[in-house]
Amino acid sequence: MMSRLLYIKEIKRKEGEFQFFMHQFVEAGIRKGITPLPEFAGNNILVRLVRKFSPILLRCPKTTKSIIIACNGGSLFHLSRPYLRYNIIPFLWDVWPENREILFNDIRRLGVKVAFVTSRQNKELIEKETGIECYYIPEGIDITDYNKGTSLVERVGDVYELGRQHPLYHKTVSSLIEKGVISRYHGNEYDNDGHLVSLAFKTADELLQKINKIKVVVCFPQCDTHPQRVGNIETLTQRYWECMLSGNLIIGRAPQELIDLIGYDPVVNIDWNAPEIQLVSILNNIADYQELVDKNYETALKHASWDDRIEKVLQVLENYNIKL
Numbered sequence: 001m002m003s004r005l006l007y008i009k010e011i012k013r014k015e016g017e018f019q020f021f022m023h024q025f026v027e028a029g030i031r032k033g034i035t036p037l038p039e040f041a042g043n044n045i046l047v048r049l050v051r052k053f054s055p056i057l058l059r060c061p062k063t064t065k066s067i068i069i070a071c072n073g074g075s076l077f078h079l080s081r082p083y084l085r086y087n088i089i090p091f092l093w094d095v096w097p098e099n100r101e102i103l104f105n106d107i108r109r110l111g112v113k114v115a116f117v118t119s120r121q122n123k124e125l126i127e128k129e130t131g132i133e134c135y136y137i138p139e140g141i142d143i144t145d146y147n148k149g150t151s152l153v154e155r156v157g158d159v160y161e162l163g164r165q166h167p168l169y170h171k172t173v174s175s176l177i178e179k180g181v182i183s184r185y186h187g188n189e190y191d192n193d194g195h196l197v198s199l200a201f202k203t204a205d206e207l208l209q210k211i212n213k214i215k216v217v218v219c220f221p222q223c224d225t226h227p228q229r230v231g232n233i234e235t236l237t238q239r240y241w242e243c244m245l246s247g248n249l250i251i252g253r254a255p256q257e258l259i260d261l262i263g264y265d266p267v268v269n270i271d272w273n274a275p276e277i278q279l280v281s282i283l284n285n286i287a288d289y290q291e292l293v294d295k296n297y298e299t300a301l302k303h304a305s306w307d308d309r310i311e312k313v314l315q316v317l318e319n320y321n322i323k324l
Contacts, residue, residue, distance in 0.1 A: 006066040006324055010036035022070040025091060028306035033324050035065060047260040050252050060061040062087050066322045074099035077106040097231045104129045114320055116313060120257055135316055138261055140306040141238045146245035148297050149212025152286045157214035161187035162239050164225040171220060172275040181280055199265040212246040215286050219243060219252040243301035247287045266296045
């Protein structure tokens with residue numbers, strides 16, 4: 001029996017932990033038959049030895065084994081250290097301006113030949129700066145955790161600002177809360193400096209139990225809410241899939257990656273000339289949006305799963321003679 005040549009670095013979810021994007025990707029890879037290799041704690045003896053001798057290990061010939069490392073732009077080398085003699089295949093999220101140079105240097109130092117990234121814009125940047133082959137894989141989700149819930153008119157929750165809040169639109173939502181138009185609101189709490197104080201839903205189970213009981217979810221790309229961190233990088237994140245799979249009406253703005261992937265805009269865009277009037281009208285006529293919500297749900301079932309993306313990853317790697 002042929003030995004397996006492709007591995008994936010395991011990332012285990014703790015009980016009650018949120019659907020963290022890297023966990024889902026790794027779990028999908030394991031379901032497809034990729035052999036997981038364990039994580040190592042920071043104080044593990046092996047990690048300390050590898051850290052000490054990493055310059056020597058990097059000069060050693062590579063083995064015939066390859067390993068997929070799921071990571072953000074600033075942690076590739078750190079997470080790859082136990083496997084420096086493997087052929088490292090990065091699967092990347094969050095390649096922001098602050099960590100790009102770190103990533104580019106890590107790719108060169110590790111001798112990476114092929115990589116994957118969840119941002120179309122970053123695919124082009126990585127290829128330009130490093131000369132490697134990089135493939136764009138849109139961010140997905142584990143669709144089995146979500147269900148559509150009841151119709152919009154039957155729902156008890158009014159508005160949920162999911163994730164980072166748009167500073168201008170948050171004022172609109174806050175104004176309608178003060179006026180009593182929005183009486184059942186959910187949102188994270190932040191301090192004056194924008195640091196997270198508390199989550200709207202403390203656990204994954206709480207989120208999954210309540211999100212499909214909310215009518216409207218406000219969702220923006222991070223380049224709209226925190227451009228100082230991400231610059232102009234606009235990318236699809238799992239928040240949109242969560243809403244589509246939970247039967248929420250999404251208002252805000254959709255990333256172009258999502259629109260291009262599914263062939264239409266699933267989000268009600270903000271009328272910045274009259275945002276309060278628009279939101280009041282939406283809440284008062286919520287049944288008018290059920291057809292869009294139903295379409296979004298069926299579309300997410302077809303396009304959101306990580307399982308389909310893993311198939312594409314395996315097809316790409318087979319072209320490099322890397323296979324199970």
